[in-house]
Amino acid sequence: AQRVTQPEKLLSVFKGAPVELKCNYSYSGSPELFWYVQYSRQRLQLLLRHISRESIKGFTADLNKGETSFHLKKPFAQEEDSAMYYCALSEGSARQLTFGSGTQLTVLP
Amino acid sequence: KAGVTQTPRYLIKTRGQQVTLSCSPISGHRSVSWYQQTPGQGLQFLFEYFSETQRNKGNFPGRFSGRQFSNSRSEMNVSTLELGDSALYLCASSSRGGGTVWELFFGEGSRLTVL
Numbered sequence: 545a546q547r548v549t550q551p552e553k554l555l556s557v558f559k560g561a562p563v564e565l566k567c568n569y570s571y572s573g574s575p576e577l578f579w580y581v582q583y584s585r586q587r588l589q590l591l592l593r594h595i596s597r598e599s600i601k602g603f604t605a606d607l608n609k610g611e612t613s614f615h616l617k618k619p620f621a622q623e624e625d626s627a628m629y630y631c632a633l634s635e636g637s638a639r640q641l642t643f644g645s646g647t648q649l650t651v652l653p
Numbered sequence: 654k655a656g657v658t659q660t661p662r663y664l665i666k667t668r669g670q671q672v673t674l675s676c677s678p679i680s681g682h683r684s685v686s687w688y689q690q691t692p693g694q695g696l697q698f699l700f701e702y703f704s705e706t707q708r709n710k711g712n713f714p715g716r717f718s719g720r721q722f723s724n725s726r727s728e729m730n731v732s733t734l735e736l737g738d739s740a741l742y743l744c745a746s747s748s749r750g751g752g753t754v755w756e757l758f759f760g761e762g763s764r765l766t767v768l
Contacts, residue, residue, distance in 0.1 A: 578756075587656070588743065590756040630696065639684050639747050640709045641757065643696035 546571040548633050550644035557621050558652050565616040565647045567605075567631030576634040577614040578641070579605055583627045591616075591629070601625070621651045655680065657760035659744050665766045671732040674763045678725050678746030684708075685727040686757060687719060690741040699742075702727055731765075739767045 547570045557563045569575060579591040592600045594607040594614060605616045614631060628648050632641040658677040666672050678685050687699040698711040702721035719729040725746075731738055741764050745757035 580757075587761055588759040593756070639686060639701050639703075639755065639757070640698050640711075641688075641696075642698070643688075645695045 546575065546633050546635060546642045548631050548642050548644035550629075550631055550647050552647045553645065554648050554650070556650045556652060559623055560620050563618050563621040563625070563649065563651070565629050565631075565649065567614045567616065567644060569612050569614065569631075569633050571612075571633060571635065573635060577605075577607055578632045578634070579603070579614075579616050580630045580632055580643075581627050582630070588630070621649075623651045623653060625649060626651045657744055657746050657758055659742075659760035659763050661763060662761065663764045663766075665768060666734050667768050668734055668736060670734050671730060672734060672765060673728055673730045674742055674744075674765075676727045676729075676744030676746075676760060678727070678744075679758055682746035682748050682758070683725050684747040685721055685725065686745045686747070687727070687729050688743040688745065689713075690743055690762070691739075696743070699729065734767045736767050739765060741765075 549568045551566055577594040580588050581591040582588045592598050603618045605614050607614050628646050630646045631644040634641050660675045684703045686701040688696050690696045699713055700707055700719050701709045705721045716732045721727045741762040743762045744760045747755050747757050
């Protein structure tokens, strides 16, 4: 069965510092990987997906199949990046996500 | 475009009762998924419906059921409620079109408390 691990429950960085949120997965096939974000008092929403190879709000994530990782990175954190971040995996064409436990990011002024 | 709408937003039930939660997807979206969110287990997939058919089901007991109507609106039902069913139930819709680029659009959730 697929599994997504986010080892850090809490992560604090200072404004302007680089930030990396870790995500590791276990899945035997070719997964689709996503990062979802929930800002305070807002809905859970998609941040980015690996298949699109995009950069959203300065965040990027590279799928490393050898290390089975999909870490989220941003070179210069902003206070508005403070939120709960979830890594998620989908297998095949199923519209079914397996979520990690989430990392609460706090960007300090 | 209106987002995913869930009702009720909050409800309190007692053990043994049953509950029905409702979800209206984004207009044009035909796939509706349900997730349970708890502090201990995090976000867990319950089931997905597409065109009134259940396409996928998570590892939950048969007390959890759902259905989808012809207008894509969905309901989920939990019978014989247990204390452990207290959770935030999230509904998400997706266009489930062709191709591999897709995303889930989540509602604000229905907060169920079982006493």
